[in-house]
Structures are given as structure tokens and as C-alpha cells.
Amino acid sequence: MKGLWTILCFILIWCPAGAQEFKTENVILVTFDGLRWQEVFAGADKKLLRSEKYTPNPDAVKNHFWHHDPQERRKLLMPFFWSNIATQGQLLGNRKHGNKMNLATRHWISYPGYNEMLSGAPDPILKHNRKIHNPNVTVLEWVNQQPGFKGKVAVVGSWNLLPYIVNTERSGITVNAGNSLATGRNLTPEELRLNEQFTQTKPRWHSVRQDTITFQYGMAYLERERPRLLHLAFGETDEHAHEGNYGAYLESIYQSDAMIRQLWEWLQSQEQYRNKTTLIIATDHGRGYLNKLSWKKHGRFWYPGSNHVWAAILGPDTPPAGEVKLRQKNYQYQIAGTIAYFLGLPFRPHQSPDSPPMANP
Numbered sequence: 001m002k003g004l005w006t007i008l009c010f011i012l013i014w015c016p017a018g019a020q021e022f023k024t025e026n027v028i029l030v031t032f033d034g035l036r037w038q039e040v041f042a043g044a045d046k047k048l049l050r051s052e053k054y055t056p057n058p059d060a061v062k063n064h065f066w067h068h069d070p071q072e073r074r075k076l077l078m079p080f081f082w083s084n085i086a087t088q089g090q091l092l093g094n095r096k097h098g099n100k101m102n103l104a105t106r107h108w109i110s111y112p113g114y115n116e117m118l119s120g121a122p123d124p125i126l127k128h129n130r131k132i133h134n135p136n137v138t139v140l141e142w143v144n145q146q147p148g149f150k151g152k153v154a155v156v157g158s159w160n161l162l163p164y165i166v167n168t169e170r171s172g173i174t175v176n177a178g179n180s181l182a183t184g185r186n187l188t189p190e191e192l193r194l195n196e197q198f199t200q201t202k203p204r205w206h207s208v209r210q211d212t213i214t215f216q217y218g219m220a221y222l223e224r225e226r227p228r229l230l231h232l233a234f235g236e237t238d239e240h241a242h243e244g245n246y247g248a249y250l251e252s253i254y255q256s257d258a259m260i261r262q263l264w265e266w267l268q269s270q271e272q273y274r275n276k277t278t279l280i281i282a283t284d285h286g287r288g289y290l291n292k293l294s295w296k297k298h299g300r301f302w303y304p305g306s307n308h309v310w311a312a313i314l315g316p317d318t319p320p321a322g323e324v325k326l327r328q329k330n331y332q333y334q335i336a337g338t339i340a341y342f343l344g345l346p347f348r349p350h351q352s353p354d355s356p357p358m359a360n361p
Helices: 002-012 037-042 058-065 070-077 079-088 110-119 139-144 189-199 211-225 236-242 246-269 334-342
Strands: 026-032 090-092 099-102 153-157 174-177 229-233 277-283 311-314 328-331
Touching (some): 026 246, 026 334, 070 079, 079 311, 110 139, 174 211, 211 246, 246 277
Parallel strands (some): 026 229, 099 328, 153 174, 153 229
Antiparallel strands (some): 090 311, 277 311
8 A cells, every 4th residue: 555655646746744725625426337447548449349249330330439549539439538537637547557446345246336436445245236225334424424514415326226325224315316206395397397207208227217317317406405425326338238239338428428528517617616526437347358248247257357447536636647657556445535535534434444545636
């Protein structure tokens, strides 16, 4: 760990001994489900793009997302990431440069991944994607108990297991996830419209809501409740990948990048959030990489690479290092510590004395 701290101090011109006041007063965590680092840092995969099995309309998809230069290709896929975050924030996890980010949990699926990300430590007991209430206190629950944050922490997501991961029964955190409607006494006209629209539409997946609906619910909640810590969780990338539809997987990445741009521009237009908000973007797990079949799946035993993840940070206290290329290793559990760190709070996770931040100003 000492080597990691030395590298972070060098990159970000910060050391724990130095006192510093942060401008960050709010944190927005945005997550993709099962988005590989390969697409984030190199754009569309040539082999999958040319496969009619996984890309039924390859010419149309190639016209949108293909370029022979991977740096140009990633811009086509994620223009906000590579125009804004790459120039104003930081991106971690490009393994081609030896900049690694891994899961510490031995179970490379969503529930264990989200638990590690949010609770600040892996838990060997959590092995499956099942509707069990998380025994661990997440950073969301802990922050909600701190002065000035009570009732100002929320989750809006596409996957129906998110209420169990943040343990709404114990934490009391507001969660709108899966095929649920917005609830509350002061719903806005937009939320009422979304509720009506959603009840009249047959869900595409039984456990995952479409990300565009999740995003609209999330933006409506932001405007109504003005939370200081919000987890906005997208889920479509994993669904499209499991279905083997690489074209839809790419389109979902592109669409989510556009929604994140809209979110950031809205935050910068609001007095409460402008230049006072740190945006952290991450994924719960990676995917297999051995062949054209393994990208569809993830898991420890048969799909190596599923533990390879990434993260991006944008905000007033994050120096614009862009794509971090130094050889180093970060872990998923550090995201919890990073959230608390930017809020100036000393979070201590279960089963671990500390959850050091990934990147420090």
C-alpha cells in the first residue's frame, strides 16, 4: 500500500499529511453494469464488431463506432468521457498501461461487486445475486447517518436487487430501482408522467428497468429532493451482453455517455451543485476476454478478466490528470472510501481498518 500512496501523491500532488479544504459538497456515483475496460479505453472490439452472430447489422454499427485508431474509436463510443473527463478529470483502469483496477471479492458478479464498491470491503459470504438484505453497512447508509446528510442520500437504479444491496429495511435510504414507480407525497408532474408511462409499457427484462427510464427518474429526483449523495445505477449493458447483442451493448454505452453528459451539464447549471459536486463513474464487474464467446459472461472460474474494472472521476477537487498511465493497482473497495473522502468524512468499512481513496486531490 505504501507504494500506491507514493504514486498517488506524485500524480495528484497530494499527501495525507497536508491539510486542505475541499470544494466538494455533493457526490454523484454513476455505475454501469458489466461494462468492460476494453470498450472504455479502446472503443468497439474489432472481432465482435465483425461477427454477424453478435452484431446482426455490422455495417450500420461500424459506420457509427468504428475507426482504425483506438483513441479515435473510444471517442466515437464515449464522447463525453474522452472530451470532458479526459481533459478535466481522471480515468483509471487502462491495463495496457499497467494501470490496473481489480475486484477484491472472489465472486465476480453484480451483488458481490456492488457490495465491495459500496461497503468498502469484499465479503466472502456474499456469493450470489439473490434477494438477501446486505449485512454490511454501505457508505450510503453511513453517510445518511452523518450530520447534514440525513434524508439527503438516495439510489435510483435499473436493477431490482439494489434495495437489498443497500438494505433499505435497515438503512432507511430512498431507493427507486427495478420495475418500481416513483413514490412520495410531493411527486413532480414529470414523475407522475413517468409513472403513468411506465405502467403502460411492458418491461423488456423482469429484473432490470430500461436505463432511459431510470435516468429520467434520477433527474426528476435530483430536481425535487436535491440530494447530497446519489447513486445512479445503469443496468442495460450487462443485459445486452448476456443476450449476446454486441451492437445493442455499444448503443447502450453511447446512450449512457450522453445521459452522463446531460447530468453533468445540469449539475453545473445549478447553484447547489455547480463547482461543488464530484462525479464518480464505475462498474460492478468486468467480462471474459478469452474469445468471442466469453465476452457475454462473467464469473471467477470460467471467465478470466471478469475481475478487471475501471473508474472515472470528475470534480472541483480532482486535478485533470486525464487517462492515468502510471503502473499501479487500485481496488473496487476504494470507491467507498473515495466517496467519503471527498465529503470530508472518515468512513471505516466492515472487516477492514480503512478504505483508502483511489485518487486524492
